[in-house]
Amino acid sequence: MNVTRGFTGRARVDNPGLPPGQYDAGDDWPVLSAEVTPDLSPADWTFRIDGLVREPRTWGWDEAHTLPESAYEGDIHCVTSWSKFGVRFGGVSLDAFLDAVGVHASATHAVAYAHTGYTTNLPLADLTGGRAWIAWEYDGKPLAAEHGGPARLLVPHLYFWKSAKWIAGLSLLDHDEPGFWEQNGYHERGNPWEEQRYSGD
Amino acid sequence: MTETTASPVFVPPTRFAVPGRIAVSNRTAAVWQTATLTEIRRETPHAATFRFAVPAWAGHLPGQHLMLRLTAGDGYTAQRHYSLASAPDDEGHVELTLDHVEGGEVSGWFHTRARPGDRVEVRGPLSGFFAWPGDRPALLIGAGSGVVPLMSMVRHRRARALDVPLRLLVSARGPEELIYAREYGAETTPVFTRRGPAGAPVGRLGAAHLRPVFEELPAGGWEAYVCGSNAFAEHASRLLVAAGQPVDRIRIERFG
CATH class of the missing domain: 3.40.50.80 (Nucleotide-binding domain of ferredoxin-NADP reductase (FNR) module)
Incomplete structure (x- = not known):
């Protein structure tokens, strides 16, 4: 252990919800997108699932809203070290979308892509079983554009760069294919509890 | 330079910025190295520059950042991303310029306790997205x-x-x-x-x-x-x- 002379750090909190190396950002919700926030209205938003599925399909805003509502209440964790507790997102479970297209048994991974062209890769197992959403509400209000509105992917058990803003679709693959940050050295999975920040962690 | 598109079907209405243009070494990103503080220069009432010797520093491009970690006596650590302020050199030195953030445990240590000779840990350089190799206007x-x-x-x-x-x-x-x-x-x-x-x-x-x-x-x-x-x-x-x-x-x- 390389102790830093004179460093004590902030008061220790006994917070079992805080992954290693993270701090509680409190009321802050930093915005870290690397691209220009797109001017995307709900009427122009679409969400598609293609690749290794029986029937590729594209949903518009109203169609997507006919699927059963589902909410996430819990925590989110950013690779830059902040975590945010007790957030509330509303939308639809990704399971509902995946059920509608029929996932091939050969599918193991997905690339999520945004209306800006941003991409991120995920194991399919991280997107199923009630652990991922298409979210369009935050705290009961429409999701703000700078936070990914009209709708973003939400995979809260992984670092938040996996939760692609302005989500446009998923391509299901039988292999892993690095997305935008993953090509820039970030970890292929990004599990905050194992501190998988960078490739090799 | 190659640009990759995830989906063969989807063409985004607005093109995202091109992917980062440099290969990031996963080895340098994964390894924590000791950085020894050699100099502190005041820039403004709220910001100062901290110069470090990092003998095994692999070099960086302008615009890249690093992750910095401080460790307390009880094992508690705090880590932050900071942009590199210095131009690449071949002598294993890097500089960071830090604002004194109110209540910031890391910037607070730098602005109130740090002195030349102190050792911290860094890993990097990280991310090629914001890098500028000096090739384009x-x-x-x-x-x-x-x-x-x-x-x-x-x-x-x-x-x-x-x-x-x-x-x-x-x-x-x-x-x-x-x-x-x-x-x-x-x-x-x-x-x-x-x-x-x-x-x-x-x-x-x-x-x-x-x-x-x-x-x-x-x-x-x-x-x-x-x-x-x-x-x-x-x-x-x-x-x-x-x-x-x-x-x-x-x-x-x-x-x-």
Whole structure:
């Protein structure tokens, strides 16, 4: 252990919800997108699932809203070290979308892509079983554009760069294919509890 | 350079900025190294530059960042991402310029306790997205300590005597809060938002600041780099789009 002379750090909190190396950002919700926030209205938003599925399909805003509502209440964790507790997102479970297209048994991974062209890769197992959403509400209000509105992917058990803003679709693959940050050295999975920040962690 | 698109079907209505243009070594990203503080220089009342010796530093490109870790006696650690301020050199030195963030446990240690000889840990350099190898004409727009990664680019261009066009628009509340004030040359236009020097205009970065930069558009156009708070980044990127800058050639780094 390389102790830093004179460093004590902030008061220790006994917070079992805080992954290693993270701090509680409190009321802050930093915005870290690397691209220009797109001017995307709900009427122009679409969400598609293609690749290794029986029937590729594209949903518009109203169609997507006919699927059963589902909410996430819990925590989110950013690779830059902040975590945010007790957030509330509303939308639809990704399971509902995946059920509608029929996932091939050969599918193991997905690339999520945004209306800006941003991409991120995920194991399919991280997107199923009630652990991922298409979210369009935050705290009961429409999701703000700078936070990914009209709708973003939400995979809260992984670092938040996996939760692609302005989500446009998923391509299901039988292999892993690095997305935008993953090509820039970030970890292929990004599990905050194992501190998988960078490739090799 | 290759650009990859995830889906063979989907063509985004607005193209994202091109992927990072440099290969990132996973080895350097994964390894924590000891960095020894060698010098502290005050820049403004709220910001200071910290120079470190990192003997095994693999080198970096202007615009890249590192992760820095402090460890307390009980094993508690705090880590933050910081942009590199220094131009790449071959001597294993890096510089960071840190604001003293109110209540910040890491910046607070640097501004109140740190002294030459102290050792911290770093890993990096990280991320190629915001890097500028000095190849394309660069339009740099920063506010506050958002100028830090941009200054690495200015210094790199000077150190290598590159003739590629570069412009820096840097926003600060007032002259005494302008980081690196003594180092700027003809490439830089300071924008003072609250208090200016006698006779100088005061106000927010606006279309009028961008107009002359786009009147002298270099061959191939500008590669734009924006760094600052989210509010500033949103404002500056909208001004750029309105001035005609292609959306896929705007790279943004936001505080957080």
